[in-house]
Amino acid sequence: MSSFHSRRPRSLRSAHRYRLLFLLPILVDIVIVFVYPLYTNITMSFEKYGIAAFVSGRAPFVGLKNYIDVFSNPLMGKTVVNTILFTVGSIALQFILGMLLALFFKRRFAGSQLLRTLLLIPWLLPLIVSATTFRWMFDHTNGIINQFLQNLHLISQPLGWLITPNLALLSVIVTNIWIGIPFNMVLLYGGLVSIPEEYYEAASIDGANGVQSFWYITIPSLREIITIVLMLGLIYTLKVFDVIRVLTGGGPANSTQILSTWSYALSFTDLSFGQGAAVGNVLIAVSLIFSMIYLRVAKITTGPAR
Amino acid sequence: MKKRTFLFVVAILFSGLTLPVFAGGQKEGGTSAGQAVTLTEMDYWGGDPGNSAMKAYIASFEAAHPNIKVERTTVPFGNLLSKALTQAASHSLPDILELDNPDLQAFASTGALAPLDSFANIDKSKYYAGPLSTVTYEGKLYGLPVGNNDLAIIYNKKMFADAGLTPPKTWEDLLADAKALTHGTTYGFAFSAPTTEELTWQFEPWLWTAGGTLRHIDSPESISALKLWVTMVQKGWASKSVLNWEQANVEQQFENGYAAIQENGPWQLPLLKKSGVDFGIIPIPVPKEGMSPVPPLGGEVFTIPASTPQKEKNAWTFIAWMQQPDNLIAINKAFSYIPAYIPAAQKLVQENPLLNVFADELKTGRARTLNLGQNYPKVSQIVWSAVQAALAGTATPEDAFKQAQQQIDQALKE
Amino acid sequence: MAKQGGKRWILLSVGVIIVVVMLFPLYWAIVGSLKTNNQIFAIPATIFPPTPTFQSYLTAFTTEGRDLLSSLIISAGTVVLALLIAAPAAFALAHFRFRLTAAVIIALLLAQMIPPVILANSMYVIFNRVGLLNSYLGLIIADSALAIPFAVLILRAYMQSIPWELPEAAFVDGANDIVTFIWIIVPISRSAIITAGLFTFLFAWGDFLFALTMITKPGIEPITLGLFSFIGNFSQQWNDVMATAIIASIPAAILLVVAQKYIAAGLMAGSLKG
Numbered sequence: 001m002s003s004f005h006s007r008r009p010r011s012l013r014s015a016h017r018y019r020l021l022f023l024l025p026i027l028v029d030i031v032i033v034f035v036y037p038l039y040t041n042i043t044m045s046f047e048k049y050g051i052a053a054f055v056s057g058r059a060p061f062v063g064l065k066n067y068i069d070v071f072s073n074p075l076m077g078k079t080v081v082n083t084i085l086f087t088v089g090s091i092a093l094q095f096i097l098g099m100l101l102a103l104f105f106k107r108r109f110a111g112s113q114l115l116r117t118l119l120l121i122p123w124l125l126p127l128i129v130s131a132t133t134f135r136w137m138f139d140h141t142n143g144i145i146n147q148f149l150q151n152l153h154l155i156s157q158p159l160g161w162l163i164t165p166n167l168a169l170l171s172v173i174v175t176n177i178w179i180g181i182p183f184n185m186v187l188l189y190g191g192l193v194s195i196p197e198e199y200y201e202a203a204s205i206d207g208a209n210g211v212q213s214f215w216y217i218t219i220p221s222l223r224e225i226i227t228i229v230l231m232l233g234l235i236y237t238l239k240v241f242d243v244i245r246v247l248t249g250g251g252p253a254n255s256t257q258i259l260s261t262w263s264y265a266l267s268f269t270d271l272s273f274g275q276g277a278a279v280g281n282v283l284i285a286v287s288l289i290f291s292m293i294y295l296r297v298a299k300i301t302t303g304p305a306r
Numbered sequence: 307m308k309k310r311t312f313l314f315v316v317a318i319l320f321s322g323l324t325l326p327v328f329a330g331g332q333k334e335g336g337t338s339a340g341q342a343v344t345l346t347e348m349d350y351w352g353g354d355p356g357n358s359a360m361k362a363y364i365a366s367f368e369a370a371h372p373n374i375k376v377e378r379t380t381v382p383f384g385n386l387l388s389k390a391l392t393q394a395a396s397h398s399l400p401d402i403l404e405l406d407n408p409d410l411q412a413f414a415s416t417g418a419l420a421p422l423d424s425f426a427n428i429d430k431s432k433y434y435a436g437p438l439s440t441v442t443y444e445g446k447l448y449g450l451p452v453g454n455n456d457l458a459i460i461y462n463k464k465m466f467a468d469a470g471l472t473p474p475k476t477w478e479d480l481l482a483d484a485k486a487l488t489h490g491t492t493y494g495f496a497f498s499a500p501t502t503e504e505l506t507w508q509f510e511p512w513l514w515t516a517g518g519t520l521r522h523i524d525s526p527e528s529i530s531a532l533k534l535w536v537t538m539v540q541k542g543w544a545s546k547s548v549l550n551w552e553q554a555n556v557e558q559q560f561e562n563g564y565a566a567i568q569e570n571g572p573w574q575l576p577l578l579k580k581s582g583v584d585f586g587i588i589p590i591p592v593p594k595e596g597m598s599p600v601p602p603l604g605g606e607v608f609t610i611p612a613s614t615p616q617k618e619k620n621a622w623t624f625i626a627w628m629q630q631p632d633n634l635i636a637i638n639k640a641f642s643y644i645p646a647y648i649p650a651a652q653k654l655v656q657e658n659p660l661l662n663v664f665a666d667e668l669k670t671g672r673a674r675t676l677n678l679g680q681n682y683p684k685v686s687q688i689v690w691s692a693v694q695a696a697l698a699g700t701a702t703p704e705d706a707f708k709q710a711q712q713q714i715d716q717a718l719k720e
Numbered sequence: 721m722a723k724q725g726g727k728r729w730i731l732l733s734v735g736v737i738i739v740v741v742m743l744f745p746l747y748w749a750i751v752g753s754l755k756t757n758n759q760i761f762a763i764p765a766t767i768f769p770p771t772p773t774f775q776s777y778l779t780a781f782t783t784e785g786r787d788l789l790s791s792l793i794i795s796a797g798t799v800v801l802a803l804l805i806a807a808p809a810a811f812a813l814a815h816f817r818f819r820l821t822a823a824v825i826i827a828l829l830l831a832q833m834i835p836p837v838i839l840a841n842s843m844y845v846i847f848n849r850v851g852l853l854n855s856y857l858g859l860i861i862a863d864s865a866l867a868i869p870f871a872v873l874i875l876r877a878y879m880q881s882i883p884w885e886l887p888e889a890a891f892v893d894g895a896n897d898i899v900t901f902i903w904i905i906v907p908i909s910r911s912a913i914i915t916a917g918l919f920t921f922l923f924a925w926g927d928f929l930f931a932l933t934m935i936t937k938p939g940i941e942p943i944t945l946g947l948f949s950f951i952g953n954f955s956q957q958w959n960d961v962m963a964t965a966i967i968a969s970i971p972a973a974i975l976l977v978v979a980q981k982y983i984a985a986g987l988m989a990g991s992l993k994g
Contacts, residue, residue, distance in 0.1 A: 022812035023824070025805040026868060030824070033865045034831035037842035041834075051680065055394040055416035069720070074713070101738070109731040115739050120976055121746060126926040126944060129965040133749045136958075140547040141564070142765045144748060163549035165698050178745065235833055242928075251501025252549045253695035264837060268388045270684045271412060272720075280835050287833040294829070346937065352949035353957065379937050382948040392841055392933065396848045400936070491763050554956050558761045 038284070041277045049274035059274070066278040075254060075262065082169060083258040086240075089173040090180060091233045097177065098184025098229075103214075105185075106192050116189070120182045127179070131246035134175040138162050138247070165255035168248050172256050175243055180236075184229055191225035192218070231294040235287055259283050343374045343620050348390070349404035349606070352380040355576065359640030366636075367627055374623065384502075394418040399611035401621040407440040407451065407607050407673070408503075412680035414443035420612040421446040425619050426626065436603050437646035440673040449609035450625055453634070453643030455571045456601035456671050457511050458663045459591065463584040465492070465566045473588045477534055480567070480591045484543035487566035494543040496565035497535070498553045499697055503683075505690040507602055507674070508553070508569055509535070511590045514600035514672055520685050521677060523692070524704075524711035530593065532703040536696050549697055560585075571604065572664040573642045587663045603671040605643055644668055681718055688713045753777065753962035760958050776963035784964050787946035790856075791925055791968070794942055797860035798924035799917045802867045807913060809868075810875030811905055828869040839866070840933040847934060854937045862934055863924040870923075871916040879909055918975055925971060943968045 044059075045066050053059035070076060105116050122130065137145050138161035146158040161171040199217050208216070219226070241260045244250060250257040250265060257265070259279055267276030347364075351357050357380070364376045379400065381389050387409055393399045394416065405413060413419055422428065423446060430438060430447075434454075441449045459480075461473055465487055474480040484494025499505045506520075509531065513520070518528030538544035551559070553570055560568040561581040569590075578585055590599035608628065610621045627633060631650045638645050638654055644665050645651045655665045675682040692710035695701040701709070752760055753776050754769040813821055843862050844853075852858030906913065928944040935941055947964050950957040 019812060019816050020818070022808040022816070023818070023820070026809040026824070026828075026872065029805065029865050029868050030827045030831060032843070032846065033839065033869070034827055034834060036846070037834055037838045040842050041838050051391065051412050052416045054391050055418050057395060074709075104731075104735070104738070107731060109728045109735070111732050112735060115735045117976060118739050119742055121743060121973065125746070125969050126928070126965070128928060128944065128947060129749060129969065130745065132961065132965070133745045133752070136752065136760070137745065137748055140550070141545060141559075142761055142763045144765050144767070147764055160546050160549070163546050163698065165695075165700055178742070181742070239833065239835060241835070241837075248550070249501035251691070251694055252698050253691050253700060255698075260835060263835065265687070267837075268391075269687050270717075271680075272684075277838075280838060283835065284830075284833060288830065291826075291829050291833065348936070353951065357949070377937055379935070380949065381932065382951060385932055389932070389936075392844050393936065396845055398848050398853075398936070552956075555761070558758065562758060562762060564763060 041280055041284075044274055044277035045281050047274050049272070049277070051271045051273075054271075054273055062274070066274040070266075070275050070278045070282075075257065078254055079257050079259055079262045082254075082256065083238075085169060086173055086176070086256075086258050087234060087237045089170075090176045090237050090240075091230060093173070093177045094180040094184050094233060095226075095230060098181050099188050101181065101185045102188035102192050105189055116185075119185065122179055122182055127242040128246060130179055131175065131243045134171075134178070135162065135247050138171050162248050163252055165253055168252060168256045172244055172247055175247060176237065176240060179243070180233060184233065187225060187229050188222070191222045195221045231290060234290055235294075238283060238287055341373050345374060345376045345402060345620060345624055346400035347376055347378045347402040347404070347624070348381065348386070348400045349378070350381055350383040350386040350406075351404075352382065355573075355640055355642070359637055362640060363628065363633070363637050366633070367624065370627065371623065374620070376624065394611070399613075401611070401613070401617055402624050403609050403611050404452070404606050405449070405609055407437075407454075407603065407605055408675050408682055408686075410441055410449060410607055410609065411443055411675045411682065413609070414448045415680050418611055419448045420610045420618045421448055422450070422610070422622070423447060424615075425622050432648055433646050434648060434651070434668055434671075436668065436671040436673060437605065439676065440603055440605075441607050441609075449607040450629055451605050451607045451646040452628065453638040453641055453645050454603055454605035454668060454671075455573055455643050456603060456664055456667050457508065457569055457571050457590065458601070458667060459567060459588050460560065460570055460574070460578065461567045461586050461588065462560070462563070462565075463586050466586075473586060474567075474591050475588075476595060477591055477593050481534070481537065481543070484538060484567060485541065488543045491564055493545045493559075493565050495538050495567045495569075496544060496551070496556045496559045497538075497548055497569040498551045498556045499535070499548045499690075499693060500550055500552055501690065501694065502552075503686055503690070504552055505693055506686040507604065509689070509693055510602040510672075510674065511569075511599060514602070515590055515597060516593050519677070520682075520689055521714070522711070523689055523714060524707045529703050529707050532693060532696055532707060535693070536703055539697050540699070546697075549694060572644065572661055575642045575658075575660055587660065589663055589667055598670050599667055601667045601671050602674050603668070605646075684717045685714050688717065749962050750966055753959055753966050755959055757957060757959055776957075776959040777967070779957075779960050780963040780967055783949070784943055784946040784967070787941050787943040788967065790940050791942040791944070792971075793856055794859050794863065794931075794940075795921050795924040795971075797856060798863040798867060799920045801860055802864040802871050802920045803913060803917055805864065806868050806871035806875055806916060807906065807909070808901060810872045811879055811901055813872065814876045814879035825873075828872055831869045836866075836929050840929045843930070844933050853934055854940065856940055859931060859934050859940070859942075862930045863927055864920075866930070867920040867923050871920055874916045874919070875909065875912050879905065879912070921971075921975065925968075 046061060046063060047053065047059035048062045048065070049059045101119065105112050137143050140146065140158055140160045140163055143158075143161065145161065146155070149155045150158065159167060161167050195218065199221070200213055203213050203217055239260060240258075241264065244256055244258065244261050245264075248256045250261045260283060263276045263279040263283065265276075266279060267273045270276075349356070349360060351360055360378065364378060368374060368376060386405070390399065390403060390405070390413070394413075399418065403419075410419075426447075428447060428450070437451050437454045438447075441447055441451060459474070466473065466483075469486050471483050471486060474483045480495070487494040498508050510520075512531040512534055513528055516527045516531045518525050518531055522528065535544075539546055539548065545559075545565075548556075553574075556565070556568050557570055557574045557577055559565040560570075561577065561583060563583075590601060592599060608625045610618050610625070612618070628637060629647060631647065631653070634645045634647055634650045635654050635657075638650070639658075644661055645654060651665055651668070655661045674686075678685055688710050692701075692706040696703045696706040751767070751769055754772040754774070755766075756771075756773070756775075759766070759770060812818070813824065818824075843865070847853050847858050847862065852861065925942075926944060927942070931942050931945050935945070943964065947961060947968065950960040950964065
């Protein structure tokens with residue numbers, strides 16, 4: 001492919017500059033939606049930003065004090081652990097279940113398209129709705145989940161899904177998984193149906209069984225897709241906030257507090273905006289690292305595709 | 307779909323939208339010049355009874371002041387403070403701002419509110435001291451309460467009669483009664499301990515009545531209050547679900563017969579009356595005979611964000627009119643609160659004797675922000691986390707509060 | 721042959737069971753909307769509403785009916801504005817050579833990771849200054865701003881796969897870029913544009929935070945805000961909340977059924993090709 005530029009007549013090279021106009025609105029958008037908020041957040045994290053500063057806009061510069069305070073806060077350790085558990089748990093299970101569902105639906109049968117469509121519904125409901133419904137279902141005294149489990153004789157006493165510290169984190173993870181399965185399923189399904197059937201036929205002729213086919217054909221063929229599903233899932237999970245706020249508010253006793261909810265609590269409950277911003281920046285930095293990895297894997301190209 | 311049809315649909319969509327889209331956009335604030343005045347107001351009563359109460363009040367206010375129109379906005383309870391702060395930062399607060407009373411101290415400290423004495427003469431002696439302290443910052447009044455509420459014990463008369471019990475007066479009584487009344491799906495006692503201010507609010511009567519304080523949360527008195535709660539839950543006389551219940555849920559439990567005794571406030575009276583349960587109200591039990599209950603003071607206040615003297619004066623009309631005894635009684639009736647204005651309170655209690663206990667407790671009630679001022683939210687959050695840890699069993703009451711004390715000391719230094 | 725048929729029935733049954741389990745929370749929300757508040761919290765919880773009533777829907781519709789219209793206006797407006805900006809940008813990023821391209825792509829990716837609360841507050845400051853609060857236009861711009869990055873990524877991926885010869889041919893014939901874009905690229909990218917539009921619509925329809933932040937006067941609340949009017953600090957009308965939520969989810973459901981083919985295609989394009 002020869003460069004489009006070199007083949008262009010001279011008179012049209014000036015047209016190139018006006019092509020930037022195509023990009024102008026989006027550059028403006030990037031400033032509004034990314035550059036400016038990021039700048040505000042970074043400066044705020046270096047200032048002693050209490051409620052008075054919030055209102056007056058003037059805040060004393062305190063260097064790294066907010067970061068030091070936040071990192072030496074005993075809650076930080078717990079919050080980071082919760083965040084890791086929440087994120088890994090959510091993504092691992094979303095992925096595995098999504099993969100299982102994708103494999104299941106790979107076999108064509110009457111009604112499979114309709115069923116697959118229906119499974120997308122969790123992903124499309126407003127988060128407030130999903131979270132509230134799960135909050136009812138998990139209720140200790142009248143939640144339907146406890147009722148089911150007790151009727152099936154799987155448990156003898158109702159479990160405190162949202163009120164026992166360890167269980168609360170699990171409940172929140174389960175809810176998040178439910179919300180995230182459709183996204184995983186669709187992407188993996190799309191990849192699965194584009195693996196040439198001949199690969200599997202050749203393998204079965206050679207005597208490979210189902211598990212071996214999966215391991216040696218399916219997974220390698222999906223390598224790029226799998227990496228991307230995991231990356232995007234990670235980034236969107238780090239942002240999760242509404243779900244936890246509605247289900248447990250971060251409790252009981254901070255057992256479901258993760259970095260995103262803690263950042264909000266620091267800012268709007270404790271009214272320590274500088275610290276909230278510091279935690280928020282930690283989150284963005286983590287996202288940045290993973291997005292770099294994503295860019296590597298997805299091999300962003302910068303010109304016309306060929 | 308043909309290309310033409312597609313573009314046609316897009317065109318219709320776009321043109322059909324331009325009309326409403328360009329309607330309704332205005333810059334913030336601003337009352338029109340001349341006689342007609344528009345006041346903007348913000349509160350968090352999107353649901354009833356607050357919503358109807360405010361609508362009724364505004365209707366009567368506008369009827370009495372034909373040249374004033376009130377534009378009211380509601381936001382969810384949990385978002386009011388953050389919304390108000392965002393607006394304060396860009397000097398676009400409404401003319402009248404409602405706040406939950408513990409938030410007033412912090413808000414006033416920012417200078418975003420106008421002190422009332424520049425255009426109002428308020429006879430402080432006619433108000434209960436406690437409620438008035440909630441709206442006082444550095445000696446000046448920054449708002450006036452709509453009304454106040456507190457917490458008391460509501461019990462199921464039938465369950466008590468069946469068990470041959472008399473209403474509890476001391477903590478020992480309460481524990482014994484709760485034990486006796488727990489059977490089947492019914493718990494003896496129900497209270498609210500979720501991951502929000504509601505927990506601290508529900509905990510404060512016990513804490514303060516015992517002589518403890520938030521500042522010294524690791525004192526023996528403070529810990530004794532926590533031990534009361536922990537005993538209730540550990541022994542199974544109160545459900546573990548208290549950790550996720552809001553006061554509304556506690557009320558539901560009581561109404562459905564799943565709790566014999568509940569800790570709740572006067573705003574539940576309308577629901578209680580409708581429920582058909584034969585209920586009684588008694589003050590918060592005390593650790594030892596002879597002590598008096600010290601409940602926290604709840605309720606909302608109306609404040610005037612600082613702006614131009616003329617706007618502030620107009621906003622004051624709104625608040626002043628509400629404080630007229632008749633209007634005050636009407637709106638407190640709707641909310642099921644108790645006025646802070648003593649003559650109105652006395653009249654209201656005469657009309658509605660069910661408010662008796664709540665009104666009495668108001669006299670010994672304490673503002674939550676006492677001694678802590680704008681640090682109250684921080685401290686409250688530390689305390690509610692600690693209480694939850696003890697209730698959930700992940701820490702002993704002593705350890706939970708010792709840790710909390712360290713955190714509080716640290717937080718107050720910053 | 722019989723074995724084939726039997727296998728299909730098994731698969732179908734398993735599929736149905738899976739869907740029933742996965743969609744149970746949705747069912748639960750619907751059941752809640754048909755119960756009274758006390759029935760919702762009764763012990764034991766009942767799978768079927770004991771005395772099904774549409775009272776909540778009536779309440780929801782009469783109080784929130786206007787909000788539905790608001791949501792529609794805002795969402796539709798967001799789709800139009802977002803696509804108007806995203807499509808040309810995607811085309812440019814796909815086919816023109818800029819030194820900026822890589823940086824822009826990275827910025828678009830990272831923009832999706834800024835915590836929404838920070839975004840909302842920054843936007844409030846800007847919008848207040850230019851007087852765009854409390855207006856449909858303001859909210860549409862705000863929602864579009866957030867929806868555009870994802871839309872651009874999807875559209876760009878698809879447009880990259882358009883063979884370059886097509887627009888080049890038109891170009892040699894004398895057409896300039898804008899004409900090429902409108903009359904050739906857009907029709908070809910129809911399916912991707914519809915997909916991007918769908919995602920944008922769903923995002924705007926479910927937005928709560930921006931609506932909460934940008935609206936300071938009554939009049940144009942979308943239904944996500946209206947939902948909260950039933951959740952007070954002292955009492956909550958849960959059956960009304962659920963009814964409102966179900967009503968609020970209907971457009972999502974309709975769109976889903978109508979355009980499921982496009983959604984599946986769109987999800988893959990945006991993530992894979994980057």
